[in-house]
Structures are given as C-alpha cells and as structure tokens.
Amino acid sequence: MQPDPGKNRLVYFDNAATSWPKPAGMIEAMGDYSGMIGGSPGRSGHRRSLDAGRIIMETREALAELFGCDDSLRIAFTKNATEALNMALQGLLHPGDHVIASGMEHNSVMRPLRFLETQGVQISVVSCSGEGLLNPGDVRAAIGPRTRLLVVAHASNVTGTIQPIAALGQIAREHGFLFCLDAAQTAGVLPIHVAEMAIDLLAFSGHKSLFGPQGTGGLYIREGIERQLRPLTMGGTGSRSEFETQPDFMPDKYESGTPNAIGLAGLGAGVRFVLAEGIDAIRRKEEALTERFLNGLASMNGVTMYGPPDAASRTAAVSFDIAGVSPSEAALELDERFGILCRPGLHCAPAAHRTIGTFPQGTIRFGFGYFNTEEEISIGLEAIRSIAPGA
Amino acid sequence: MMETPPYAVFLFPSVSHVLKAEKILKARGTPHKLIPVPRHIGSDCGVCLRVAAEEQEAAAAALQGKVIWERTVLL
Numbered sequence: 001m002q003p004d005p006g007k008n009r010l011v012y013f014d015n016a017a018t019s020w021p022k023p024a025g026m027i028e029a030m031g032d033y034s035g036m037i038g039g040s041p042g043r044s045g046h047r048r049s050l051d052a053g054r055i056i057m058e059t060r061e062a063l064a065e066l067f068g069c070d071d072s073l074r075i076a077f078t079k080n081a082t083e084a085l086n087m088a089l090q091g092l093l094h095p096g097d098h099v100i101a102s103g104m105e106h107n108s109v110m111r112p113l114r115f116l117e118t119q120g121v122q123i124s125v126v127s128c129s130g131e132g133l134l135n136p137g138d139v140r141a142a143i144g145p146r147t148r149l150l151v152v153a154h155a156s157n158v159t160g161t162i163q164p165i166a167a168l169g170q171i172a173r174e175h176g177f178l179f180c181l182d183a184a185q186t187a188g189v190l191p192i193h194v195a196e197m198a199i200d201l202l203a204f205s206g207h208k209s210l211f212g213p214q215g216t217g218g219l220y221i222r223e224g225i226e227r228q229l230r231p232l233t234m235g236g237t238g239s240r241s242e243f244e245t246q247p248d249f250m251p252d253k254y255e256s257g258t259p260n261a262i263g264l265a266g267l268g269a270g271v272r273f274v275l276a277e278g279i280d281a282i283r284r285k286e287e288a289l290t291e292r293f294l295n296g297l298a299s300m301n302g303v304t305m306y307g308p309p310d311a312a313s314r315t316a317a318v319s320f321d322i323a324g325v326s327p328s329e330a331a332l333e334l335d336e337r338f339g340i341l342c343r344p345g346l347h348c349a350p351a352a353h354r355t356i357g358t359f360p361q362g363t364i365r366f367g368f369g370y371f372n373t374e375e376e377i378s379i380g381l382e383a384i385r386s387i388a389p390g391a
Numbered sequence: 392m393m394e395t396p397p398y399a400v401f402l403f404p405s406v407s408h409v410l411k412a413e414k415i416l417k418a419r420g421t422p423h424k425l426i427p428v429p430r431h432i433g434s435d436c437g438v439c440l441r442v443a444a445e446e447q448e449a450a451a452a453a454l455q456g457k458v459i460w461e462r463t464v465l466l
C-alpha cells in the first residue's frame with residue numbers, strides 16, 4: 001500500500017498513554033457541565049453546587065459498579081493513577097517497612113519507592129520472566145517479617161503482560177500484608193473485582209480505557225485502611241469546616257480542594273460507556289485486533305516483538321523493534337509518512353525495559369484501543385513492512 | 392399561620408454522603424429534601440436531608456448499611 005498524505009488520515013495507536021477518540025457522551029457531559037452546572041461540588045447547598053456534587057457521585061457509583069465495590073465512597077478521586085499510587089505508597093509506608101514490587105513496574109511506582117528507600121523503607125523488586133510475567137512463587141520467597149505491602153501493575157504498559165493478580169492477592173491476604181494494584185492499563189478493559197481479587201488498594205487512571213479526560217483517576221481504599229493511610233494533601237473539603245484538622249473519613253480525607261468536577265463529569269460518561277458496551281465485548285475486540293497485529297509481525301524478518309506471543313495473555317499494548325532502525329526514528333517515520341501515532345522509547349518504565357532486555361534504547365509501542373479497526377491494523381503492518389529493511 | 396408538619400433531618404459527615412443517601416431515597420420513592428444544615432443544629436457549611444417525621448424510621452431502614460449518618464434531629 002502506498003501512503004496517501006492527501007487523505008490526511010491519522011491512525012491513533014497511542015491508547016496505552018491516552019485513549020482517543022472518546023465516546024460522544026463524554027464530550028457532551030463535559031460541555032453540559034461547563035455550560036449548565038459550574039457550581040463547586042460539596043461546598044454549599046445551592047442547586048448548582050448540589051448538581052455538581054450529584055454528577056461526581058454518579059461517577060463514583062459507576063466506578064464502584066465496574067470494580068465490584070459495595071460502597072462508592074471507598075473511592076477517592078485523584079488527578080491520575082500516578083497520584084493515586086503516590087497516595088498509597090507514601091501514605092502507607094514508614095521507615096522499617098518492607099514492600100515488594102515486580103520487575104515490570106512503571107516509574108509511578110518505582111520513583112516513589114526509590115524515594116521511600118532513602119527514608120528507610122526496604123524494597124524487594126521481584127524479577128519477572130523475559131516476557132514480563134511475575135511468578136507468584138517468587139513473591140512468596142521475597143516475603144519478610146516486616147512486609148507491609150505488595151504493589152504490582154495489573155498489566156505492563158510496555159509489553160501488555162497480564163499478571164496473575166488473583167493469586168497475588170491471595171498471597172497478600174494469607175500473609176497479612178496489603179495488596180495494591182496499579183490498574184492504569186487495565187481498568188475498563190479487564191475484569192477487576194476488588195472483593196473477589198483481594199485488592200486492598202486499587203489505583204486507576206481515567207484517561208485511558210475508562211474514556212475520561214486527562215486529569216482524572218482515583219484510588220479505591222478498602223474499608224479500615226484509611227485509618228493507617230496518611231493523605232498526601234490536606235485542606236478544605238466542605239465538611240467539618242469548624243475544625244482545623246483533616247476529616248478522618250472517606251472520601252474527604254483524601255479529597256482536599258475543589259475537585260476536577262468537569263473532568264469527573266466526563267469520566268462518569270466514559271465509565272457508563274464501558275458498562276454499556278461491556279468489559280467482555282471491549283476485551284474481545286481489543287484482543288482480536290492485538291492477535292491480528294501479532295500474527296502480522298510474526299511473519300516479518302528483522303522485527304522483534306516483546307512480551308507474550310499470544311493475545312490472551314496480554315493487553316493491547318504491543319512493544320517491538322525493527323533491526324537497524326531506532327525506535328525514535330521509526331516513530332517519526334510512522335507519523336510523517338503514514339500518519340501513525342505511537343510511542344517510542346522507555347515509556348516511563350526503565351525497570352520493565354531492563355526485564356525484557358531493551359534498556360536503554362527502548363521499543364516502539366503500538367497501543368490499540370476499542371475504537372481502532374482491522375483496517376488500521378493492516379495499515380500499521382504495511383507501514384512497518386515498508387520501514388523495516390529486512391521485512 | 393399555617394402549621395408546619397414535623398420533620399426529621401439526617402446529618403451526614405459530608406455532601407458525598409448526603410448525595411448518596413438522596414439517591415437511595417429517590418430510588419425508593421421516599422419524599423425528601425436537601426436543605427442547608429439549620430444553624431441551631433450544626434455550624435457546618437453543609438447540607439442535610441430532611442424527611443417527614445413519620446418517614447424517619449423507614450428512611451433510616453433504607454439507608455442502614457449503605458451510607459453512614461451522624462445523627463437525626465426532629466425539627
């Protein structure tokens with residue numbers, strides 16, 4: 001196929017960073033909020049303020065339904081998964097505590113952990129296989145007398161590798177430490193049930209597979225954990241205003257300052273879209289697109305794919321490289337010649353790239369999403385074939 | 392002067408709690424209204440949920456286990 005710049009068509013393969021396009025309802029919800037609501041939620045009793053609060057409450061309820069959480073007030077909103085993970089890690093871990101992480105973690109986990117290490121927190125990073133898979137037996141072997149927390153990315157943002165989280169949650173429960181799941185790559189695309197999977201803390205981002213806007217995310221906190229989790233930020237909550245001390249209840253303890261209400265209006269519409277389409281249908285489509293792409297890549301000489309070879313063991317984020325072409329050169333060519341938007345480099349996850357052997361050069365990542373088509377996968381494969389010298 | 396029917400108000404820890412309670416009562420069809428917390432009850436800037444006094448028990452039963460409240464006051 002010859003590239004046709006005249007069509008000016010873009011193929012968006014950067015959904016693992018931010019999903020695009022968004023459902024029509026998400027854009028409408030944000031427009032409606034901006035045009036018709038505008039009040040400060042939870043800050044006064046007038047109708048616009050209450051309407052703003054109701055919209056945020058509906059977003060919380062939709063997320064609680066998606067994550068199998070009985071009480072929507074167990075979810076505190078944040079600006080993204082990074083902030084939620086920082087809240088969990090910095091709020092929970094004290095000098096002398098021991099924390100276990102996998103060798104596939106994003107810097108949203110590794111950077112706070114490396115900081116906490118300088119404060120006296122002990123860290124074990126459990127190695128994963130070359131495909132990025134964490135063996136629960138290796139996690140057991142890393143447990144120590146002061147293990148307080150296990151933190152794991154549900155799926156890698158580099159290779160898409162899905163971790164055996166039910167087994168990991170079980171290990172944490174058996175040994176009496178907490179399990180924090182980083183669901184940045186999976187919320188909205190893989191089933192997550194906080195009770196059934198023994199998840200104590202669940203960090204999610206709103207702008208990826210939940211189809212919200214950037215600047216939205218949150219942390220689910222299992223009942224009782226708020227008593228040991230210090231908030232990162234304190235301030236006005238609209239509640240208990242007569243006291244100068246931070247409220248001790250959910251979600252106010254972790255939601256100081258006026259929230260991103262317009263963003264949460266959009267996130268609510270995004271989550272309702274996910275609930276209406278169904279996680280299974282979303283997963284089936286993304287898995288089929290990924291499988292098509294993996295099959296196409298497998299037949300190309302000089303192209304190396306990383307992570308599990310079968311689509312069922314991974315999400316729709318696929319890392320690969322082309323012999324003789326650096327990831328950044330390839331990405332530029334894909335953009336300029338073919339209108340394909342992807343992400344090259346280390347994807348903020350140097351640990352994961354070390355695990356799969358692509359540090360420091362990184363890889364090219366195609367992050368497929370629910371709105372991509374088979375035709376776009378074919379365009380992607382053709383483009384790679386024309387860039388790869390040996391294919 | 393018109394006689395005011397007796398009311399009961401539920402006081403919650405935050406507006407998030409009030410709005411969750413409102414959703415539960417709305418779904419159940421219990422008449423209710425969100426009003427600013429009366430000055431003589433609390434000094435907070437928030438809102439509370441008002442129901443007819445005769446609905447107080449039924450409302451409490453509907454909210455029980457789903458959302459916590461701090462106390463109820465008869466107006």
